[in-house]
Each structure stands twice: as C-alpha cells, then as structure tokens.
Amino acid sequence: MTQLDAQQVVFLFRVIARRLADARVELGALDGAIGDADHGTAMADGFAMVVQSGAEAAARGTAAGDLFAVAARAFLNAVGATSGPLYASAFMRAGQRFAGQTTIAAEELPAIIGDFAEGIADRGKARPGDKTMMDVWAPAARAASLAAEGPLARLDRAVVAAEGGRDATRAMAASVGRAARLAERSLGHVDPGAASAAIIIAALRDGLAPHLSGGHN
Amino acid sequence: MTQLDAQQVVFLFRVIARRLADARVELGALDGAIGDADHGTAMADGFAMVVQSGAEAAARGTAAGDLFAVAARAFLNAVGATSGPLYASAFMRAGQRFAGQTTIAAEELPAIIGDFAEGIADRGKARPGDKTMMDVWAPAARAASLAAEGPLARLDRAVVAAEGGRDATRAMAASVGRAARLAERSLGHVDPGAASAAIIIAALRDGLAPHLSGGHN
Amino acid sequence: VKKLINAPKDAVDEALKGALLAHERLIMALPDTPRAIVAKDGPRAGKVGIVIGGGAGHEPSFWGYVGRGLADAAAVGNLFASPPPGPILAATQFADRGAGVLYIYGNFSGDVMNFDMAAELAAEEQIAVRSIITTDDIASSPVESRAARRGVAGNVFIFKIAGAAADRMMPLDTCESVVRRANARTYTMGLALEPGSPPETRRPSFDLGPDEIEIGVGVHGELGVVRQKLISADESADLLLDRILAEMHPSEGDQVAVLVNSLGSTPAMELYIILRRVRQRLKARGIGVHSCLVGPYYTSLDMAGVSLSLLHLDPELAALLEAPCRSAALTLP
Amino acid sequence: VKKLINAPKDAVDEALKGALLAHERLIMALPDTPRAIVAKDGPRAGKVGIVIGGGAGHEPSFWGYVGRGLADAAAVGNLFASPPPGPILAATQFADRGAGVLYIYGNFSGDVMNFDMAAELAAEEQIAVRSIITTDDIASSPVESRAARRGVAGNVFIFKIAGAAADRMMPLDTCESVVRRANARTYTMGLALEPGSPPETRRPSFDLGPDEIEIGVGVHGELGVVRQKLISADESADLLLDRILAEMHPSEGDQVAVLVNSLGSTPAMELYIILRRVRQRLKARGIGVHSCLVGPYYTSLDMAGVSLSLLHLDPELAALLEAPCRSAALTLP
C-alpha cells in the first residue's frame, strides 16, 4: 500500500495548483459573465499559496496529515472571495481525517472529495441546483464513495460526475452567491465555481493515479 | 454719401457674426493646437451676443453710434477668454468715435479698424511679432488709414494686410497669452486670434462694399 | 486603459500605504496586521466598537470612514475581495472596549463568510459581536428578497449613523437597532457609462457599446439589470430616483439625505448636474433634503458612472447624521 | 466620450445650480448675479475680503473654496473662460467690509484683463483692491520668467493661506504679503494620461496615443511641454517631484504641504500610489510633511492625470494652513 509523505502531498497540491493556474483566464471569463471576474485569480492564487505554505511546512517537518490545516489557513488568507472560506472549510474538514499522520495511504485520499463536499456545504449552505460549486462537489462525493470499487475507479467516476455537474449548471439560474442577483440572466453560463471544482477533481485523479496503479480492489 | 442707421450697423455685425460662426470649428482647432481650443466658441458666441444685444438696442431706438458701446458690454459678458476684454475694448474705442450719432456715414466706418487696433493694443499690450491678433490688427489699421485712397480700396488693402499678418504668425513663437507657454512648440501654427481678426476684417469689407460702390475717392 | 500604477499586484498595498501616510493624523495600521486600519482618536472605554470592511478598489472606502464619530477600525481585503478573518479579528480586538463590537459590511457572500468566521473567533474571546449586513442596492434583488441585496454606496450613511450612535455611548443593543433601521431606510441604485479596469488586466471588466449604459451595476464590475442607450443626465437621475422613491414611498414633509456618488472617474460637473435634478424632483414631491454628499465616496476603481443613495430620515437618524465626525473622507465640524 | 449631461450649453449653469443646492448651508449666489457665489458664514466687518475666481470646469474650484476661513466670494465664468467684470465686481462689493479686498486668481490673460477691469471699477467705488496672480505651474514657463507661469492646483494652498490670514483679521497689506509669499513658495506640475472632453464636443481636447502621456499640461486642455511613453506611478511621481524640488531646493528639516490632485477622472487608488512615492522620496531627503491633500481638488473636466503641488512652508504659513475652515471642498475642524 503506497504511503504519501508530506513532500508527496505537497506535490499533489502542486498538480492542482498548476491546472488552476492554466485555467486562470478561462475561470475569470466565466466569472466575468455572471459574477465579478475574479474566480480565476482566487483559485490560482489560493492554490499557489497552499503550495507555498505547504512546502514551507513540509520543510519544517510538518506531518503529511497536518498539511491540510496549513492549506486551510493559507487559502483563507490568500482569497477574500467566497471561494476563500469555502475551500478553507474544505481543507479543514479533510485535515480532521488525517490529523497527526506522518504519511497518508494513497487509497485513503479519494475520501477527501467527500470531506471537501461536507466542508463546503457546512460553510456555504448551498444545495445542488443552486448553481454553485456544490453542483460538482456533491455528485463527485457520491461517486467517490461507492465502496464496491477500487480507488482509481472511484476517482474516474468522480471526474465524470464532476463534469456532468459542471455542465448541468449551464441550464440553472443561480440562487446563491453573487450570480444570484442576475437571476435568469445567469442562464446559459457555466458556473465558475463548478468549473474550478471539476478541474480540482480531475487534477486530484491525475495526481493520485501513479500511486494507485493497482487499479480495482 | 450713404448713411447707415442702427439696423444697418446691426446687419454689419451680423455679417461678421455669420462668418465667425462658420469658422467656429476651424478657429477652435487652431486654438487647440497652441491654446485651449475655445477661440471659435469665444468669437462666434461673442459676436452672436453682439448681434442679439445690438438688435434689441436698435429696436429700443438706440442710436447707431451707441451700438458699439452696447456691443462692448455684450462681448465682455459673453466671452471670458482673453478675446473678451480685448474686443470689448476695441468696440469701446470705436464707440467713442461715433457716440450719439443716429446714423454713420459708410465712408467713416473703415476707421474702426484703427479704433479696434488701438483698443486691443491698450488693453492687451501686445506688439506685432508677439504672435497675437495684433499681428493682424496693426498692419490692417495702417493699410486702412492711407488717406490717399477711397474707403473701399483702403478696405481691400486692409484685407490683404490682415491675411499677410495672419500668415506671418505661423513663423512666430508666441510671447504673449496662453500660447506663450508653448514657446517654440507654437512655431508652425497660425495664431487663432490672428485668424479670427482676418475674418472680421474681410467680413467688414464685404458688408460695407454695397454701401461704398462709388469706389475710389 | 492607462493607469498610474507600478506592478499591478502591488497596487492595493501601495495605495493603502499612501492612504496611511496621507492621513497619518487620523488612522494607522495595527502592528503586524497591515490590513487592519484603526482610528487614532475615537475608541475609548465603554464605547461600542464599530468595525467595517470589505475589498479594496472602493477608495476612500473603507479606511476613509475610520475616525472619531465614525468607525473605529476597518479590515481591508485585496481588490474586490473580502478580508480574511485575521485582520477582521484584529480590528475587533482593537475596537472592543468592553461594550461589544458592531460589524457593518456589504452583503457579499465572501464578506459574510469571513466576517462570520471572525465573529466566531471573537466569541471565543468573549467579545460580544453583532453583524449588520447592508443591503441598500435596490437593483440587485427584488423587494421581496431584500435580504439578498448587495450593500454599496449607501454604506456611507450607515457607517455615519453607526459611528455617531457609538460616539454617543449608546449600548450595543441600541446601536444595533438604530443601524439596522438606517440600513432598512437606505436605498441605492447606480448606473455605469464605462466599466472599470482592474490593475491586473487594465481591461474593462465588461463591454459596453459606445452609446450604451448599464443600469443597476454593482461596485465590483458586476453587470446590472438592463442595458440601454445613453440618456441625458436628467433622465438618468429620474430613472434612479423613480426606482428609489417607488420603494421608499416617502410622505410629503419627510426628510432625506442624498448621496450622489462617483463610481470612480465621473467628474464633479456631472455629479452636480445629477444632484440638481434630484433636488428639483424631491422639491416637487414635497420631500425635504437634510443634507447632500456629492463626490467619489464609494468607488469601483475607475468605473465611469454614478450611484444615487437616499436615506429616509427620522428625527433620531437626522440627529446622528449631522453629529460631528472626523475622518479622511468625511469631516463634519 | 459619454457624459451625464443635458444640453451641453447648460452644463456649467446646471452644475453650478447643483453645487449651490448641495452646499446651501455654506454658499449662495448673489441675487441678480448668479455667477457671484458668496459665503453664508465668514464675511464680517473689518475683515479683509477674499475674492477668487476663474472659469468653470475645475469643480470643486472655485465655489468649493468659499466659506469661513477661506474665500468670501468667487466669480465663476463659463467653461474654461474668465468671468466678466460684472460678477467679479459684485463679489467685490459683497466681500468688502471696510478692510479692502484681495483678488486671487490664476495667471491667464483672460482672467487678468477681466479682474483688472473689475478692480478699476471697484477703485471708482473707493474699494481698496489688491490682486495676487498665482503662478505655481512650473511647467508653463522657465524659472527666469516665473511671472509668466499659469496658476493651477496650487491655488488650493494659496486660497487656504489667504482665507486664514483674513480670518485672523490681518490687515490688507499683511494679507497681501503673506499670500504673495505663499504663491512664491507653491510649486505644481501635472501630467495627463488622457485629455478631457468638453461637453460641447464630447471629444478629447487633444490626441494622445494609447501608450502616451503628456507632461506639464495645463488645466484647460492646454498641451504640456513634452510627450512620452506611459511610465510607472513611481516614475511619474519622481518626474514631477524632481522638477519641483530642483526649483524649491528645500533644506533638510524643512516642512512642506503636499497636494496630489486628480485632474478629473483619475481615481483615488492611483492618487494614493503617487502620494506614497512622494512621501518616500521626501522622507529620504529629510523633508518633513506637514499635511497632505489627495483627491479631485482642482480638476480639468474629465481629464485623466494627476498634478503634484508642494507648498514650502515656514512657521507662519504652516499655522495658517492648519487653521480651521469650512467649505464645500475643504473642512478643517
């Protein structure tokens, strides 16, 4: 069973951060259409700070399992947009699962999709159908939790569910967050928070895949 | 000897006003290059007010010779640019010549070119070569004062002198007024005040010509 | 769009540093918490602390409303982004002088979550915190869902009322209820002639045609509710005022305070033309005008446009509005 | 360029009417002379009268500096055009309370001639008038011909000094000499990112390339002295400050007052970035900063750009600068 140490967890964060950095402009444009155009900046800068603080903490000898709490603080301080407290709560929740562990079993990591979904739901109180990132995190969490399959397969399913959730937001009228003020005017646009959530989940899958080459349980 | 009554003097003002109105944009552009772009507005609005107040005064029975003082006040109140007090002083000076006359002999009117030159010189203290309207008024006044010729011929000469003076300003560096701050940067541009002065003098000639058909004395 | 900035990423910090220097007699940053700006004069034992805040890009808000008779502290985020709980908590600790602290900030989910997190942390330190989430922007949601509306330039009035109430040593409960009333009686609506351009992109945050205006815009580059042809100043004023009066339904003889706010790059001449029309209209309706503010009080970078805010006064609110105050953006003797 | 105006020809009058309504507690127009704006509080027997004025388009100048501790009256012309002698004379008659009147206005030939004509008329009525023609714009003429320079945003300091001197009941001679000193010690230089657009044309009054700025512009759309590529905020601040310091040559320990002025559409964020750099530089030179003004104090319609003014203080000027005043644009408690 592959164990990830702190450096490797930071590397996982880095994979996500890179994808979000690449999507910065695109996410900004999605947010520009129905919000305030800063979602690309928020996610890219937020994850960049997660990587930086995570790397510093790992260098100081922080345990792998404690890096999630470090990430939560970093994200919160870097991002003042709505996504700041939401992802901070997500990281916080995942951190509760692994607190104190010097290494984390690769097989355990898909579970953070469920943690993220719970942390975000607790803080934001949005529900599927509100046209938010919850339209991605909720179905992805369900897919990732199907016990009958191996971790990589569960991640694959989560990616598919995430993409479906993201695309479904196009047909929704926002009822939570900044875009809610546009009401029907938000119809026809993909929700930026849903788009970035799908990117995170796909990056997580790709970053974990090498450690999970065993495939189905 | 043709005598102009108050209505006819107002008509003379109107001829000038119309020409300046036509040149509003062009004068504004000249002033834009080396000044503050308001010379077209100043001259067109100023003379429009001269016509309006002159017509009202004539309708009230004001004598032809007293219309110049009316024009002075009107111009001063309408125009806050440098040209305001300058032309107000010019009208005032011409008014001293004709004060109280119910009619004015057409032959006498070319003399107002000299009055204008003096009124402007007294108030503005500019001298030929400073790149101002004085580069037009001074040579035009000299040309208009040549006693040996008839009034129409003197006006024709004044028009030619005015055009020459106007064109000469192109090669001058301004040393008075707003354009002086540009110094050498004003080189190559015709002075707007010189351009409008030449328009006034040409309009005066054209407006008086019908009354002076006798030609040379 | 040309801008007088250095590295775009430094714009917010550099502007804040400039503000702290320019107004050093009035405000300062807390040591170790550069985004918590506090009043040098005003906070004192037994006085309710007023803490305001939100993103940068609205200068002179929020630091401009910190000072005696106004807020005790402001937490400032990045461009159009809420401050994190850290500086809010630091501002809270500073402002708490034993009588509790009132938070006042605009209704944006980022701000709500961050201020809530700070309030939870403050509660752990036994600091009594109440939160007033301002909702004056009538364009941002129908009247049936007033609680969903954005908080925008009307904040200036609400901050002023809060500052005066606390300055008069009213207890926390009283401060809270009077400020809640001020929020309920404040109405704002804005329109944009040109969008603003963030320093990072130096590009307009949305596109408007050469003859178009956007009605009902927010102060973070959010689109409004409808786009239309450029109209005259009087028509623009009427459009904003009609919507406001339709909700406020004042009676003849009522008093209002008026704010004609530049969203950033609209100059004074245009603002005063709007104000003139607003005054004409209010006079015709028999509504008294207690006082007017005209200028860039709550901006959205260099957006061209204007917002109109009316505070429907009652005698207590009027007295609080005219109480003395001293801050970078608002001084009443 | 889009503008919130009605008929362009009415813009100046409508904005002025708006200003009189917005600030009705402070200022009013003289009956029958709508372009003579006078202070409701301040003028009094034995006090030297301060009369300022110039064209419209510089809002909040000039009416914004009328009030107790500032000017007693302002005469306002049309757009960028001097007022005629009529309103200046009316302002003079109002401001004269037996101790004489001081005229203060920028050095533009239209203003000089009109104020001179008014002074001649006032002299006929036995009113003692002195004229101070301000010349703070160092870009507008070399130092050898300082008297030919334009008077621009530095006027704000000069008005303030004059208002305070008169408020302290200094006699006309003393007022004149202290204000002359203030003018001699005030230095301004500006730069434009975009020209302003007059209401009549709604077109930029000159053309600037997408990457160009114009250095040394006036406040009426006049071109500056040189055009160059857009530079950073710090470089811009340095450029203006270097020219000013080169003329002022202050000694270490000297005190200055600073005004970072928006020429119309440049928002606060950019102004404060400039101010920050100016403060850094002054600190490095060992020059003390008495106080700062940052904002749209003396505009040129909607021109984008900034001017920097420094007043080289001495103890008397410093005391006058911080004396209380109350006006639409400047209030010190």
Ligand SMILES: Nc1ncnc2c1ncn2[C@@H]1O[C@H](COP(=O)(O)OP(=O)(O)O)[C@@H](O)[C@H]1O
């Ligand atoms: N209450 C909420 N719960 C979950 N997600 C939310 C909530 N409100 C907004 N969001 C998500 O946040 C996204 C916007 O994030 P971002 O642009 O970073 O924040 P802001 O709207 O404050 O600028 C939206 O697209 C939406 O997916």
Ligand SMILES: Nc1ncnc2c1ncn2[C@@H]1O[C@H](COP(=O)(O)OP(=O)(O)O)[C@@H](O)[C@H]1O
């Ligand atoms: N002292 C002066 N004497 C004569 N003419 C002058 C003087 N100063 C300026 N002018 C003329 O005034 C013209 C500018 O007039 P105008 O644009 O109406 O005034 P302003 O410069 O005040 O805007 C210049 O082109 C010049 O011909």
Ligand SMILES: [Mg+2]
């Ligand atoms: Mg956003």
Ligand SMILES: [Mg+2]
């Ligand atoms: Mg945001």
Ligand SMILES: [Mg+2]
């Ligand atoms: Mg001109």
Ligand SMILES: [Mg+2]
């Ligand atoms: Mg002019």
